[in-house]
Amino acid sequence: MTATLNPHTKTSEAPSPSASVAATTHAPTTHAKLLAWVDEVAELCQPDSIYWCDGSDAEWAELTNELVAAGTLVRLNPAKKPNSFWARTDPSDVARVEERTYICSAKEKDAGPTNNWMAPDDMKRTMRELYQGSMRGRTMYVVPFCMGPLDNENPMFGVEITDSAYVVASMRIMTRMGQAVLDKLGTDKNFVPCLHSVGAPLNEGQKDKAWPCNETKYISHFPETREIWSYGSGYGGNSLLGKKCYSLRIASAIAKDEGWLAEHMLILKLTSPKQETHYIAAAFPSACGKTNLAMLEPTIPGWKVETLGDDIAWMRFGEDGRLYAQNPEFGMFGVAPGTGWQTNPNAMRAIEQGNSLFTNVALTDDGDVWWEGYSPKPPAHLTDWKGRDWTSEAKEVSSHPNSRFCTPLSQVPILANEFDSPQGVPISAIFFGGRRASTVPLITESRDWTHGVFMGATLSSETTAAAAGKVGVVRRDPMAMLPFLGYDGGDYFAHWLSMQQRTEPAKLPRIFYVNWFRRDDEGSFLWPGFGENGRVLKWAIERIEGRAEATETPIGNVPAQGALDVTGLHLTADELEAALAVDAEEWKDEIPMIAEWFGKFGSTLPAELWTELDALKERLNKN
Ligand SMILES: Nc1nc2c(ncn2[C@@H]2O[C@H](COP(=O)(O)OP(=O)(O)OP(=O)(O)O)[C@@H](O)[C@H]2O)c(=O)[nH]1
Numbered sequence: 107m108t109a110t111l112n113p114h115t116k117t118s119e120a121p122s123p124s125a126s127v128a129a130t131t132h133a134p135t136t137h138a139k140l141l142a143w144v145d146e147v148a149e150l151c152q153p154d155s156i157y158w159c160d161g162s163d164a165e166w167a168e169l170t171n172e173l174v175a176a177g178t179l180v181r182l183n184p185a186k187k188p189n190s191f192w193a194r195t196d197p198s199d200v201a202r203v204e205e206r207t208y209i210c211s212a213k214e215k216d217a218g219p220t221n222n223w224m225a226p227d228d229m230k231r232t233m234r235e236l237y238q239g240s241m242r243g244r245t246m247y248v249v250p251f252c253m254g255p256l257d258n259e260n261p262m263f264g265v266e267i268t269d270s271a272y273v274v275a276s277m278r279i280m281t282r283m284g285q286a287v288l289d290k291l292g293t294d295k296n297f298v299p300c301l302h303s304v305g306a307p308l309n310e311g312q313k314d315k316a317w318p319c320n321e322t323k324y325i326s327h328f329p330e331t332r333e334i335w336s337y338g339s340g341y342g343g344n345s346l347l348g349k350k351c352y353s354l355r356i357a358s359a360i361a362k363d364e365g366w367l368a369e370h371m372l373i374l375k376l377t378s379p380k381q382e383t384h385y386i387a388a389a390f391p392s393a394c395g396k397t398n399l400a401m402l403e404p405t406i407p408g409w410k411v412e413t414l415g416d417d418i419a420w421m422r423f424g425e426d427g428r429l430y431a432q433n434p435e436f437g438m439f440g441v442a443p444g445t446g447w448q449t450n451p452n453a454m455r456a457i458e459q460g461n462s463l464f465t466n467v468a469l470t471d472d473g474d475v476w477w478e479g480y481s482p483k484p485p486a487h488l489t490d491w492k493g494r495d496w497t498s499e500a501k502e503v504s505s506h507p508n509s510r511f512c513t514p515l516s517q518v519p520i521l522a523n524e525f526d527s528p529q530g531v532p533i534s535a536i537f538f539g540g541r542r543a544s545t546v547p548l549i550t551e552s553r554d555w556t557h558g559v560f561m562g563a564t565l566s567s568e569t570t571a572a573a574a575g576k577v578g579v580v581r582r583d584p585m586a587m588l589p590f591l592g593y594d595g596g597d598y599f600a601h602w603l604s605m606q607q608r609t610e611p612a613k614l615p616r617i618f619y620v621n622w623f624r625r626d627d628e629g630s631f632l633w634p635g636f637g638e639n640g641r642v643l644k645w646a647i648e649r650i651e652g653r654a655e656a657t658e659t660p661i662g663n664v665p666a667q668g669a670l671d672v673t674g675l676h677l678t679a680d681e682l683e684a685a686l687a688v689d690a691e692e693w694k695d696e697i698p699m700i701a702e703w704f705g706k707f708g709s710t711l712p713a714e715l716w717t718e719l720d721a722l723k724e725r726l727n728k729n
């Protein structure tokens with residue numbers, strides 16, 4: 107193993123070793139396939155050295171020290187945020203790049219109409235050229251990781267090779283990683299190879315940038331061979347390959363083959379004052395409230411939420427025929443702006459304990475972080491996410507709208523004990539939700555599973571800063587998976603519908619559609635959201651328990667008058683009515699948009715969904 111992790115400390119007179127030799131000589135594994143792959147990548151990318159990550163505290167300390175020395179990280183004041191760091195990216199590398207994300211299935215039709223596609227051989231040829239020598243002057247890190255608990259019956263292994271120490275540090279927070287994973291991998295277990303390079307080789311003596319990246323970016327997935335190749339970006343969803351790339355895009359393809367679901371969902375445990383417990387999974391598009399709902403502090407007395415996951419759920423059938431969910435992740439990569447003591451106190455409590463990376467937020471003069479919504483008033487002076495002086499007079503916000511905190515889930519004070527359970531937790535309800543200023547009511551209950559799948563398949567939301575591109579444009583985002591589907595969307599809907607054949611339909615979770623983001627004519631949110639969303643969870647659970655009243659509408663069941671608990675809430679009757687309203691005219695306007703959306707999928711769109719659309723149309727016209 108190389109003594110130092112940092113290529114920057116390499117003296118210029120030291121000759122570059124032949125990397126491929128180093129790969130196997132000191133490897134802490136005898137897994138032949140893994141060794142061969144590491145050799146192959148080293149030969150292609152030509153790093154100066156190879157380092158196998160063990161996941162230890164000492165390694166974390168060394169990595170972060172070196173990132174501080176390189177100017178990528180700034181150590182925060184330990185009295186404010188112990189063992190934590192501030193990172194600023196290149197201003198061009200701040201979010202997922204959906205335009206540059208590819209599903210390289212063997213056949214184009216298998217990627218479906220919502221994904222970019224290139225033939226696997228063509229993509230590999232293109233990317234091999236880019237990877238050629240792309241790690242020159244750098245260390246190549248080998249990061250063995252596992253998505254989900256290591257004691258799962260079939261642990262889901264991955265190995266990420268990266269030339270970014272920032273990625274290694276982030277992967278240590280986000281996944282179970284290091285020597286324990288290598289040990290479990292043994293000599294021949296399967297793993298998903300994940301190759302990542304920032305695409306910024308260093309010539310002899312060339313000074314590195316604090317945030318190396320490349321204008322050319324590719325985030326490529328090979329669903330049949332279960333491989334991920336990423337190039338050019340160091341940012342979150344583009345570079346932490348265990349997250350969206352593996353746990354959603356590749357896992358969704360695996361799940362389809364094996365009869366389970368890999369979804370963009372939070373998982374929470376809800377306990378009523380009567381000590382009834384229910385587990386709820388909820389899919390909202392990026393930056394639409396998953397982390398917040400997962401950690402909610404209900405305002406209604408006696409109700410309790412505990413967290414299991416804030417972004418991804420893998421759901422498999424248990425022996426009892428119910429769907430059991432597990433969070434494959436180990437950390438949070440949460441949206442910073444808007445996270446504060448008023449909105450998400452549990453996230454703040456987790457962050458306070460430190461051991462975190464903060465990316466593209468602002469830095470205070472006493473070495474703490476700040477972002478819009480962190481506290482009601484900003485400090486007098488900040489260093490903004492671009493490294494400039496910032497005061498409240500500044501025209502721009504201090505933190506990028508997609509700035510993030512990366513924090514261990516173990517620090518969430520309300521983490522449920524079942525978090526590590528290899529069985530997962532049985533899901534009672536699934537919520538689909540989006541960010542819609544109009545049309546979509548606070549909560550609607552589906553009529554049955556097929557109707558619930560229709561709700562998910564037609565889910566729409568305004569785009570957010572979580573992806574590069576325009577913000578605030580309404581688009582269809584089926585099951586909040588539009589950017590994360592590893593195969594054809596029509597086949598995906600069919601897979602969802604097929605759950606009814608895999609168990610007794612009564613055992614499936616009840617599906618609801620929610621919208622925290624409806625606005626009045628002045629543009630203010632109609633519903634206070636955050637902790638008040640506990641009231642909506644309560645109604646859903648009481649529906650399942652058969653205790654709450656609903657009114658049937660053309661789009662599904664909404665809370666009957668008085669059924670939603672609004673005790674103590676400062677909301678006028680008009681405001682409540684507006685939040686819950688189903689406006690048939692607005693919904694009639696949705697019909698052609700849904701028809702156009704469904705039309706995109708051609709023959710793979712299940713006929714049941716067209717039938718649902720026809721039935722909705724009919725109900726609206728009768729209205
Ligand atoms: N008005 C309103 N805003 C909310 C609510 N819940 C979350 N938000 C805001 O929505 C933004 C994103 O919330 P998150 O909970 O981080 O979203 P997410 O779905 O976890 O996002 P990703 O991590 O990108 O997948 C933040 O600015 C929140 O403050 C709500 O109930 N009402």
Ligand SMILES: O=C([O-])CC(=O)C(=O)O
Nearest residue numbers: 202342343344350392572
């Ligand atoms: O993947 C990312 O970069 C961040 C994230 O959680 C999302 O966009 O949903």
Ligand SMILES: [Mn+2]
Nearest residue numbers: 396397440441
């Ligand atoms: Mn989140």
